[in-house]
Amino acid sequence: MCRHLGYLGPPVPLKGFLLDLPHALATQAWAPRDMRGGGTINADGFGAGWYPPGAAAPVRYRSAMPIWTDSALPAIAATTTSGAFLAAVRSATIGMPVTESAAAPFTDGRWLFSHNGVVRGWPATLADLAGDLPTQDLLTLDAPTDSAALWLLVRAKLRAGEPPVKAVASVVADVLAAAPGSRLNLLLTDGTQMIATTAGHALSARVADGSVVIASEPLDASPAWQPIPDGRLVVATASTLEIS
Numbered sequence: 001m002c003r004h005l006g007y008l009g010p011p012v013p014l015k016g017f018l019l020d021l022p023h024a025l026a027t028q029a030w031a032p033r034d035m036r037g038g039g040t041i042n043a044d045g046f047g048a049g050w051y052p053p054g055a056a057a058p059v060r061y062r063s064a065m066p067i068w069t070d071s072a073l074p075a076i077a078a079t080t081t082s083g084a085f086l087a088a089v090r091s092a093t094i095g096m097p098v099t100e101s102a103a104a105p106f107t108d109g110r111w112l113f114s115h116n117g118v119v120r121g122w123p124a125t126l127a128d129l130a131g132d133l134p135t136q137d138l139l140t141l142d143a144p145t146d147s148a149a150l151w152l153l154v155r156a157k158l159r160a161g162e163p164p165v166k167a168v169a170s171v172v173a174d175v176l177a178a179a180p181g182s183r184l185n186l187l188l189t190d191g192t193q194m195i196a197t198t199a200g201h202a203l204s205a206r207v208a209d210g211s212v213v214i215a216s217e218p219l220d221a222s223p224a225w226q227p228i229p230d231g232r233l234v235v236a237t238a239s240t241l242e243i244s
């Protein structure tokens with residue numbers, strides 16, 4: 001399964017989180033510690049999205065290659081500073097394509113979204129839920145993967161004006177009902193608020209120095225990291241973290 005992380009706080013270079021910290025995302029890609037039986041490494045692509053000051057929408061950089069092979073990334077990550085970002089490394093579920101368009105984050109307007117996990121019985125188990133989506137959404141799906149389909153479900157609710165916490169919580173509940181045993185760690189941000197779920201996978205959070213980091217695995221040995229138990233909904237801003 002994939003690994004993902006999100007940051008809200010004072011502007012910082014992305015490089016530490018993606019590449020430099022002892023257990024940065026690139027390390028979690030080739031030496032993850034807590035995959036819970038869902039694969040071994042995360043070498044099927046990566047992506048990052050961030051919010052440049054004053055920009056209407058986030059900038060996204062994705063690749064189908066392992067994060068550690070991207071020769072441009074160290075310089076991009078060192079010179080890109082942001083107060084909000086979401087990044088992920090991917091381990092493709094068997095049967096799903098390895099393409100740039102299947103790598104998180106998925107995006108729409110100000111939103112960035114990532115899924116760590118698997119929808120059991122996909123695609124048959126999602127057919128009824130997806131059947132309620134506009135046909136054009138289905139025809140323009142980023143990639144034929146469970147994660148891209150989950151994004152369509154969340155995005156449709158956001159576009160309909162549903163509060164993001166409700167949108168995420170209801171998609172997790174609906175998908176767990178339709179596809180029991182699914183692993184649905186979701187991560188969604190608009191650059192000011194971050195929403196995460198734990199359903200079958202690891203997640204930790206660190207609140208420190210006016211910032212919040214939510215990540216599949218702690219990025220360093222700081223005692224500020226707190227593991228998020230399974231079955232929780234996390235709502236964060238740069239200065240608050242609520243777990244319910």
Ligand code: GLN
Binds near residue numbers: 001091146
């Ligand atoms: N099942 C999704 C995919 O194949 C998510 C991957 C993951 O968490 N490993 O893209």
